[in-house]
Amino acid sequence: MTSENEFQSKLLESAVTELSRLPGVGRKTALRLALYMLRRDEREAVALGQSIIDLRRGIRYCSECHNISETELCPICADSRRDRSKICVVENVRDVLSVERTGRFTGLYHVLGGVISPIDGIGPDRLEIASLVSRVSANPEIDEVILALSPTMEGDTTAYYIYRNLTQNSHENLIVTRLARGVAVGNELEYTDELTLGRSILDRRPFDS
């Protein structure tokens, strides 16, 4: 059989092709998903397809923090109860959700849209760094910027670049902080890598009971 009529159905072929564009989905998995949807209620399959279309068509980005939003300002930026003096800088939308789930941060966010990575051709100009710097310098009420980036080479480079830019272009009272590094809560010490354990000794804190 030729590959054109591999599935004996153009509709199935097309669904498999589109599904296999998703990350981590090969043609075998795509076929499994497509056949699964054929076995389900039509209503359910249509709801899935429509939700993807609606999502892509309806979602925009917050003009202030670049988080996803259905309106000009995202719900967090629009929420008057949030502490407007603290900005948490994250790599992407998923990290906003992660920090929100901790329930430990009540300020606003700034989503960079990635980290500096020369190997992937991502320079500072591809990220929302200039908008962060102008946002901070235009809002004297902001007194702290928390760099909540991954403790990787790229994350550290990006954090340093932002730190330099912020301190050169902002008011003097601004504090720039980063996430604490140390042993993960609930992890056995013997399985903690040396770099993390070493950092957790350097960053040790007074014992409070």
Added chain:
Amino acid sequence: MTSENEFQSKLLESAVTELSRLPGVGRKTALRLALYMLRRDEREAVALGQSIIDLRRGIRYCSECHNISETELCPICADSRRDRSKICVVENVRDVLSVERTGRFTGLYHVLGGVISPIDGIGPDRLEIASLVSRVSANPEIDEVILALSPTMEGDTTAYYIYRNLTQNSHENLIVTRLARGVAVGNELEYTDELTLGRSILDRRPFDS
């Protein structure tokens, strides 16, 4: 935050919920897929959503063999070059595609829609067994039915049930066959399980060079 506005967007929430209904997709993966689609071209995301809707709305089942089809008869049943004297009985649509890919079968198919499995509440009446028996008895040109079912307890039970029904209800010249069982091509003998190896000795064939 309450779980209702976990994603700060009803559109995202809805897409994640629908995606996480797929087999093997949890909410974390669903979120990853949804955010991936947000980063892609609108055209691409809409094409994916639309292909799922079109698939579910456009696909029907072949009235003859119960394979998926976009027309009354599937392309295989409608193909006059296929050998109409041989019927290959398979569990599902995926198995049709698998057998087709081998290029070793030129006959027609019959898709059961599952195998007998009392534990899952699937009896013979839930499967396309009666339609197979009447199809074979109504077409004297059919001289062989190949039971291409998985060599599992359920597959074997189903094969035996079909075999009994076919031999009681069909013309005398009908041959019922099953797939050969033996060592997998390309596999080391030492990693072949005992049952399969034992079966391959019982089913040994004359050596042909």
